[in-house]
């Protein structure tokens with residue numbers, strides 16, 4: 001049995017893609033409410049695959065995976081939708097809508113939840129202030145830099161104050177200062193109560209922002225430690 005504050009619990013999870021590729025195997029892991037988890041490992045280790053399973057985008061081929069109280073393997077579509085509503089997702093393939101303004105991009109999850117304009121406008125402004133983009137409300141994403149777009153994606157992911165935030169390489173392709181700012185935002189959200197799981201190659205970031213480090217290698221869990229015990233000497237830019 002998992003502890004009551006366990007947000008995600010997996011037991012012997014295996015994922016085999018239709019190609020026959022076994023992307024993950026033997027993954028047994030508990031993630032507690034309020035934690036900040038770095039998911040590391042080489043390219044192809046299985047980080048994105050694991051994150052996709054957590055929001056119900058993929059189902060385990062075998063094993064058990066419980067997310068926010070729902071067993072993913074048996075989840076109905078309505079339960080998967082409920083997990084998505086309660087999860088902020090910052091993925092490179094979850095692009096901003098380029099035909100909508102920054103304001104509308106961030107407002108979208110609230111509109112889905114049925115928020116009316118009187119409350120919605122104030123909430124969107126507040127979240128855009130948090131990521132320091134409140135002066136770009138009426139810009140279109142194409143007029144923003146990569147780092148600015150990433151901050152809008154974070155604003156969109158946090159606007160409903162979800163209990164769980166999943167971020168896949170949110171600092172990829174960004175310069176050091178911008179990467180640190182993005183990480184500051186994510187750790188800020190974690191302090192406000194969201195559980196954050198972030199896949200990253202940037203091991204040197206871990207030393208400035210402590211957290212749990214779950215390490216994958218070739219689809220297996222090979223390390224589970226705290227970042228103060230991680231040596232980033234082997235990491236490269």
Ligand SMILES: Nc1ncnc2c1ncn2[C@@H]1O[C@H](COP(=O)(O)OP(=O)(O)OP(=O)(O)O)[C@@H](O)[C@H]1O
Nearest residue numbers: 017018019021023042043044045046047048049050
């Ligand atoms: N849709 C798919 N069909 C078949 N195999 C896939 C699919 N997506 C990923 N894979 C394979 O599964 C393995 C894990 O991929 P995944 O994308 O999870 O790795 P990753 O750790 O996120 O890597 P990166 O750091 O490059 O993003 C890789 O061998 C990859 O080629």
Ligand SMILES: [Mg+2]
Nearest residue numbers: 047048049168
């Ligand atoms: Mg990936």
